[in-house]
Amino acid sequence: MADQSPAETKMAELLVEALNLEDVSAAEIDPEAPLFGDGLGLDSIDALEIALAISQEYDVQMQAEEEHTREAFSTLRSLSQFVEESQKA
């Protein structure tokens, strides 16, 4: 498993909290593993919950109409990078 950066660890903690993933600890989430499908097995309701948590924590609104949102949700790493870049913009 790849190492988490500090920003990724913070995002992982937000995911665990927002999604009630009591059987997965933040440190266990591989930053390069898929979040949906066979990875953590998340679904669209989870995506909505994550988007909500991100808007409250980082003041960033997810938008599926913007193409990179889909990519952003692929891994912990891409999600963390997406939020960081959106904050700068």
Add this chain to the structure above:
Amino acid sequence: MTATESHALVCRQLELPLCHISRPLAALSKIQGTVSTAEFLSHVEAVAQHLPEGDHAINLCGNRYLFMVSMCAVILRRQTNLLPPNKNPATQASLSERYPNTYVVHDGTEVAEGLSAINLDLLPTNTFQRKAFKSEVPRIPLDHLAAISFTSGSTGQSKPNNKNWRCLTEGVRINKQYMLSSALDQGQVVTTVPGQHMWGLETTIMQAMMSNICISDTSPLYPKDIQTLLLQLSSPRVLVSTPVHLRAMVMSGLSFPQVERVLCATAPLDVESAQKVEACFHGELIEVYGCSEVGSMAYRRTALEQDWHMFEGINLTQEGEVTIASADHVPELVEMQDLITLCSDRCFQLNGRQSDMIEIAGKRGSLKELNEILQKVEGLEDGVVFLPEQKRKVPRLVALVVMQEGEDKNIVAAHFRKHLDNAFVPRPIIQVKALPREENGKLPQKNVAEFYAAIME
């Protein structure tokens, strides 16, 4: 055939806009903007000519306009739409085994191996062009089986609900009186619910065909997308959604343009949330109660009242705790899965569910069936699936599992994912040494709840 034995395919003014097209699909490139009723009918006719021979079409179109066109084209060919709860190839395969002569109609989805399919997005682009409809609006026999919607249950085999043309058209005629006022007759409708789901089918697809509203071809998920779409539409606006989506919108902190009417169904909403929704959209929230078998049955203005008002033509009778629903346009009697208290004046109150039934994100399942699925995991020694009390607005099931020597709980998650809709996959799945069974082997709910609370501390 006399007029009373049939009903028009659409019942609305031909020149009015029916759908707002904004998705960048190749098939829709020539009709971006709005499409009128007349243009829609010409598209239905064109698509009907491309459909293969067959009896059933699994309709997986994700774009709401392509879904509506293909659904009508299938009906025009006197075939039946199959509307599954998800797009999984395994679901498609199982439907094609249950229903002979089945093909798939879609707009870019993975199709189960061996099934014939038509991708509307790959049709010649002149299929969808601005061409007015010159013939008469087609009429469909009332007894034609237009669609079978499948209740997203917790078992692999989802329950079929037959919808003939009478049931669909009569249902929408009744619904309209309660869901849309005359001021909303030409409302612009945004929805977060897919057309395949009964709530989306009745309230967006059928309603659009039988009134003068204009729907959007997208199903936005995130609050920001919903805000963007609403801002593109003119007033009066209507939003068709669910408690999960509405809560995300309210909590996003975004400001939305006025939405005169918000319609919400699939799970009960509390008074406080309803008041927040009304404040957020500066409009009225009407909550609708129903079930897949009957469709929409009752409404309430949740911000102001607790009691549900039954729709015209819907009847409820009770035997003990069991409530039976009937309606003239629905061929069968339906046993409701909720505990209902009848009040006077065609009103009732909901008092929770029969204890076996659970509801997650608008999908209903049986705990008994979920536990039967758990017991089939090879390598499991003992286990239980239950729905604990939790603060989350979208509840999730929890599984406690005891694994055989050397087995890991990960196989449980994989097993569930293979057999169940994602919403029912327990999370967390907690591996324990033993379940809190009584000496006689029984596992009372109370023991499980206390045991789980102790683990979570």
